[in-house]
Amino acid sequence: MSDNTWFIIAIVIYMLAMVLIGYWSYRKTEKYDDYMLAGRGLNPLVAAMSAGASDMSGWLLMGLPGALFVSGMSELWIAIGLTIGAWANWMWVAPRLRSYSEVSKNSITLPSFFENRLRDKSRLLRIVAALIIIVFFTFYISSGMVAGGVYWESTFGGDYLMGMAIVAGVTVLYTFIGGFLAVSYTDVVQGSMMFFSLIIIPVLAYFALANPSDIWSFAASNDYGPHTDGIGNPTYFSMITGVSVAAIIGNLGWGLGYFGQPHIVVRFMALRSPAEAKQGRRIGISWMVLCLVGATFTALISTVFFAQSPEYSITDTRAYESIFLDLARVLFHPLIAGLILTAVLAAIMSTMSSQLLVTASSLIEDLLKVFKKDGLSERNLIMLSRATVIVLAVIAAVMAINPSDSILGLVGFAWAGFGSAFGPVILAMLYWKRLNAPGAIAGMLTGAVVSIAWGMSPLGDALYEIIPGFALATIVMVVVSLATKSPDQEILDEFDSAKKLAEAVDGQDDIDFAEAAKEIK
Template identity: 40%
Template sequence: MNNWMTYAAFILYFLILIFMGIHFYFKSRKLEDYLLGGRGMGSWVTALSAQASDMSGWLLMGLPGAIYLAGMNQIWIAVGLIIGTFLNWIFVAARLRLYTGETGSMTLSSFLGKRFNDPTNSLRLISSVITLLFFTVYAASGLVSAGKLFESMFNIDYTTAVVLGMAVMIFYTLLGGFLAVCWTDLFQALLMVFAIVVLPFIAYNSIDPDTMTKAFAAKDGTFNPIPQGAAIAVILSIISSAAWGLGYFGQPHILVRFMSVKNIKLLPRSITIAMVWVFISLTGAVIIGLLGIPLYKELPTGDEEKVLIYMIRDFVSPYFIGVLLAAILAAIMSTISSQMLVCSSTLTEDIYANVIKPKASSKELLFVSRIFVLIISIIALILSFDKSSNIFQLVTFAWGGFGAAFGPVVLMALYSRKATWYSALAGMVVGTIVMLTWYFTGLNKYMYEIVPSFLANIVVMFIINYFKPNTNKDIDDEYNRVQQYLKDGYTPPNKDGEADCCN
């Protein structure tokens, strides 16, 4: 697999990322530019950046590996993700854009603190800690993906591979911030969907029909979407897999894309683009996993998540190997860079500017934000040195954590007049505790931890809001203004007074 064309494709890919980092460095002169792109993102960039940062290396490595191992009974994860993606765009995107603009919030933590007018600052600080905790694990999963990719491609040491992947990602994120991350995401999303469409056709045409038939017949239940077992176990398994969709309402790296869109009138177009991309990508990933069964009857333990890499190595022309492998790296880097930037945003706005130095200048905060990108990257890098880490399991843990802690709170913030800061804080803490308890006691083998923790969070909030609802008139007036903006389809001007447009 090592040839000059493969290296050339990767060098070109890296040069594009580096160019974007340098280019957007000169456009990110204010903190809002660096963290949110000046709230001026268009429909294509918003849509594809949100979805590329969502799927990560899990799409091209984790999901095909799960399908290869267990067959179509893993399809419910993809179904849940498609439904969750759609509901997130429909019910969260526009309201969150308007509400964060109204409150002048640049992070999810600052939005929650300002939306509920928390006088203690506890909501903002605790949500920041939760963000940093789960994103560090999430970013580590991406680096594990990058390490395995480079190791397989170039036969280099795993640790060296991880460091190399992180170095490139740090460069363009550190320089260009949100604008660089989103525009590289657009490029990377197109590269990903190209790979996920082309590779199944190449692999399918490389398999003898009789070999394929025998391989599927030998693996009982490959095409059966219903898991085997007792009825109650089957139901719990399907719910557990489909519940991945609940996680969307609480993912900061996806929600921040909604916060950055130029005008809510652009969102219908963004929704269409996003859903087409998601459907094609998930379908392609499932097909790749299925085709791996007749192609590779017994992969070494731990290599199941490399099934796509093996296909590229064995069946793709040398002229395209580098391009398709770059697509895998694109999936990985689009998510890691987004997560690093969200962590940096949280540390800068919610901790440094909010607690440590409230009167810091915009120039100082911009510098501090870049330093935090570097620090979080190093921590994630250290965690990723464990080569035995399973990408799918790491993503499952972090995804469930965000969904449990933030999902119900975000929905309540956008849809409930009665919600208060103490109900939000209680729900967030209870959801996180239930999630961690469920996971570390091993109950997740019966049900994905996001289900009980999401329910615990929202039940706690409902109970508190019922007995002690919001009575703050300012909060109620703000809620009414946002509802009116939504009804009128109007996006108020940015904080600097520059009117939004919707071209």
């Protein structure tokens, strides 16, 4: 059989597994809260793996190795910033958000939590937050579909639209039928595939080298990849040479984005208990660090492997983002290589499914329920949510048919948009009593507008837009909150209750969280 046949067999096995998980989740989903938040029953392993897989996407397997291959270790500042940010998110946001979202009227989405936390009777806070989520994620989902089409095109030489339709169709199917539970458990499978692939590929490539120790010096003095002028890349192993202070600060600033990513922090709200955030942090950060190390060594070893093995070529000779895929094809039997190649597909699908569900929840929970005065049954809410998943997918697919730079460009700073708009507000929601609704609304709008405007201007080339966006959003949020009416006593009392609940269950796995929450209330 041809290599492509083996690759297709591997992908069919993978996609069938995803659909079966979706069906299993469908059998477990009876209530609206189950569909949107898995009944707040995620264990730490599932929550951690799901957060990691929905976070990293194809950047981890293709973007980061390619950047490290071309530019060298100076690209590691982003990885360092992300690791610090992810750790801080699990440390400071996860346990407090899990407690507070339950105390505050059992909120199941970020916009509903914002409204309940600040008792915003105007509903404007919830609507603004939902609209920010819908706008950014619709473009983000479209980008995932574009990535799926390009993956199919480059891996199999197939038709872009057919590949996009297949990848999007399977993702929508298991999200449609299984909801949050399906998304979370498929993320575990997808995260595991990413992890093992990033460990196995560099290890086998390392032992395939004639002189493995060359990886520590080769790139600095020998031609490889884009460096063909006879001197290699002399600054390859330096993290600071030729890198401005603004660039380092901007790259480290990627970590700030974690505090405001809806598809990540919603995993914290789905934990069984705040006490399990500690275990989730250990699992999630360990997974992340090992994956980043694997991606780094994939790039490092590739500088030697392809230069010393001219019979093997790199498919992408522009950004060199295919080195992970090219190594898999060279090192493994086509069936195993096909399974490893699906790790990239898994990364794309895990992120897209999370974004679909979060966007659907914002449309139904945060907009429809706000404007529709009559109550809806559990069954109707689930069916509407499933219908919304399909509608969103269709809109995103139409946008992806002829992808433009504006769509793909927006995705480049969507992380900054969410981080700037929601990051300061979420931290203030959890740790600042004086925050009020006008301050939160002003902060969100400032963060979103500044990050987009900065990223689209020449200033974006000098400093990553999340830095000014996050900073200005924080300043505006604080100034407006202090300049307007202070929160009512009811809000202050609830803040104290949430804090007390988080402290009561901290590290106490044997405490019944539901009972503790009732007692605190």
